Amino acid sequence: MTELIDKKIQQDEEPPTNRDPMQVIQVGLDDGYAYTKVALPNGKLMAVPSRARMGEAGVTWIREEEQRIFEYKTDGTVYSVGAVDGEPTQFDEYPGSGLNRVIVQHALQQAGLTGRSVHMVTGLPVSAFYSNDGKRRDKAIKRKRENLKLTVDPVPPHSASQQWPVKASIAFHDVIPEALAAWYDHVIILQDDGVTLDADRLNAPIAIIDIGGRTTDYVVVQDQGIVHGSSGSLNCGMLNVKIRVANQIQTKFDINELGEQSIAKAVETNSLRLHGKAHDVSAMVKDAKRELVERLYAETRRKLGLGAELDRVLFVGGGSAALASDIADWFPNQTIADHAAFANARGMLKYLQFVCDDTATQ
Ligand SMILES: Nc1ncnc2c1ncn2[C@@H]1O[C@H](COP(=O)(O)OP(=O)(O)OP(=O)(O)O)[C@@H](O)[C@H]1O
Numbered sequence: 001m002t003e004l005i006d007k008k009i010q011q012d013e014e015p016p017t018n019r020d021p022m023q024v025i026q027v028g029l030d031d032g033y034a035y036t037k038v039a040l041p042n043g044k045l046m047a048v049p050s051r052a053r054m055g056e057a058g059v060t061w062i063r064e065e066e067q068r069i070f071e072y073k074t075d076g077t078v079y080s081v082g083a084v085d086g087e088p089t090q091f092d093e094y095p096g097s098g099l100n101r102v103i104v105q106h107a108l109q110q111a112g113l114t115g116r117s118v119h120m121v122t123g124l125p126v127s128a129f130y131s132n133d134g135k136r137r138d139k140a141i142k143r144k145r146e147n148l149k150l151t152v153d154p155v156p157p158h159s160a161s162q163q164w165p166v167k168a169s170i171a172f173h174d175v176i177p178e179a180l181a182a183w184y185d186h187v188i189i190l191q192d193d194g195v196t197l198d199a200d201r202l203n204a205p206i207a208i209i210d211i212g213g214r215t216t217d218y219v220v221v222q223d224q225g226i227v228h229g230s231s232g233s234l235n236c237g238m239l240n241v242k243i244r245v246a247n248q249i250q251t252k253f254d255i256n257e258l259g260e261q262s263i264a265k266a267v268e269t270n271s272l273r274l275h276g277k278a279h280d281v282s283a284m285v286k287d288a289k290r291e292l293v294e295r296l297y298a299e300t301r302r303k304l305g306l307g308a309e310l311d312r313v314l315f316v317g318g319g320s321a322a323l324a325s326d327i328a329d330w331f332p333n334q335t336i337a338d339h340a341a342f343a344n345a346r347g348m349l350k351y352l353q354f355v356c357d358d359t360a361t362q
Pocket residue numbers: 030031032033034035036050211212213214215216237238239317318319320321322323341
């Protein structure tokens with residue numbers, strides 16, 4: 001079995017700070033189907049919705065600070081990213097697509113990395129990374145790795161007074177399974193005076209459950225190896241709540257042209273505005289969440305049983321935060337990670353900083 005961490009972390013190794021603008025910056029970037037999350041070496045965490053569509057925005061911003069849609073060009077096609085009704089990202093080819101590329105570039109721009117050279121680790125859902133027998137899906141991994149290295153240029157602003165954005169160039173890019181990233185986050189501990197491996201956590205059997213937008217990922221790690229029989233992905237997550245509520249709204253209010261942003265807001269606030277009037281949709285949201293929680297519970301028991309042999313069950317992903325009260329008593333030894341939506345992005349950054357060798361050429 002190959003150990004998941006083979007590079008020895010020195011007790012006194014200082015986390016890099018990357019303050020010099022000419023210096024390469026290391027980034028953990030979890031480009032999920034719902035949100036693209038970024039972790040930077042200075043501890044900053046930020047996220048943008050994974051929301052974009054093909055075509056120009058068709059909007060001229062009068063005041064630069066009010067710009068909410070940004071245009072990017074890649075492979076000859078212009079995309080609009082930001083406050084647009086996004087094309088669904090929930091298709092299997094998303095990780096190798098132009099849509100994915102422009103959303104990632106936008107996240108880097110929003111993280112303040114304009115013009116910077118970036119070394120980056122991203123992820124794929126466990127079942128996209130490994131086949132059922134535990135073999136790496138090298139073709140899919142390579143496709144994702146190469147895809148994000150293709151050029152994406154921010155389209156110059158229409159007004160000359162606006163700052164000209166410069167692309168962030170991805171000089172190094174590696175891909176790891178999404179929920180496994182949260183394991184690296186769990187075992188690699190950053191302290192004021194350096195970084196260390198938590199020896200107890202390193203060898204204890206643990207299950208990580210990553211409840212995301214489109215997928216829920218399971219990874220069981222024991223003796224620094226992945227237990228493939230209990231690991232994998234379920235095509236089910238928080239976006240199912242949105243789809244279900246959208247269908248119910250359509251039936252109840254007899255409308256079909258409602259935009260994706262309005263649905264997202266209705267789910268978030270339990271209220272839908274139509275013709276200037278607010279409608280309470282909390283019962284629909286509650287129903288949709290209950291249905292999702294039931295599916296997740298059944299799959300979790302199927303994969304992990306009662307988890308008696310696991311030291312810990314760690315919940316990560318935005319869905320774990322959103323459903324915290326619904327999943328509170330699934331296992332006696334469970335925890336929800338701090339800022340759960342960012343656990344993978346933090347782990348991807350730690351993997352890049354302390355485990356993989358980003359000085360090697362790919
Ligand atoms: N702190 C939070 N509180 C409540 N809900 C949250 C929080 N953070 C994220 N969410 C919700 O959780 C959902 C899943 O977010 P997450 O970022 O984990 O998905 P994703 O990683 O993009 O999806 P996938 O893993 O399937 O690719 C989103 O719909 C988001 O609205």
